């Protein structure tokens with residue numbers, strides 16, 4: 001039986017640990033027939049170590065998404081390996097400690113700017129860096145944490161995710177003519193490195209225990225990975241600028 005990503009070439013950012021959502025997207029993408037390439041931050045050696053746990057070997061390229069030199073050479077390096085791309089996964093988020101955990105009213109703009117640069121603007125930078133390789137159209141998929149609400153502890157990552165969600169819609173607007181779709185998965189809480197760096201994250205995650213219609217497992221990034229793979233596939237051909245919730249249904253519940 002052939003997979004839903006058979007013949008597709010996909011660039012995946014954000015593989016840092018086995019708990020990374022991107023690791024599960026990479027694993028499922030390979031299982032579904034894709035040829036993938038990973039990008040790594042802060043060090044390729046970390047990602048290379050985790051990549052050994054994937055079903056098939058994959059090349060790893062260093063990419064700090066705020067580094068113009070890294071972005072400038074990305075298409076050449078990926079082109080040498082894969083020739084072209086059918087999909088790009090943006091699984092990147094970061095905010096300095098003073099932008100998280102209840103310090104919202106006192107966070108300096110410098111920290112807000114870093115959060116916005118790494119977590120929101122980078123969706124545009126990464127997509128544009130990969131654009132020369134997507135001449136036959138493609139699918140860009142990012143990850144958000146529902147920015148319609150103000151969450152406890154999440155602080156400036158909230159406005160950064162709101163900016164990410166808007167950026168995704170504008171990319172959908174501007175790249176639709178080139179048959180490039182841009183969509184986001186709005187994931188429920190997962191105990192990854194990024195999540196553990198948010199002070200009080202477990203209190204926030206506990207909301208899922210009593211409000212999520214479907215049982216939610218903090219330790220299971222696979223449902224989010226499946227959502228990413230679905231959006232990379234040909235099974236959402238006319239969907240762009242969309243946000244699909246993979247959150248156990250919590251977004252639909254008022255109280």
Ligand SMILES: NC(=O)c1ccc[n+]([C@@H]2O[C@H](COP(=O)([O-])OP(=O)(O)OC[C@H]3O[C@@H](n4cnc5c(N)ncnc54)[C@H](O)[C@@H]3O)[C@@H](O)[C@H]2O)c1
Pocket residue numbers: 013014015016017019020021022040041042063064065066090091092093094118143144145186187188189190191192193194195
């Ligand atoms: N964990 C959750 O609860 C949750 C929920 C919803 C959405 N998300 C989002 O999912 C995405 C992946 O996060 P995760 O939970 O898998 O955590 P993670 O810590 O495994 O992944 C975050 C990734 O961001 C990368 N990154 C940080 N700064 C970077 C930079 N300057 N350049 C390039 N890469 C950089 C890190 O290398 C890491 O791989 C993020 O956008 C996150 O906000 C996470």
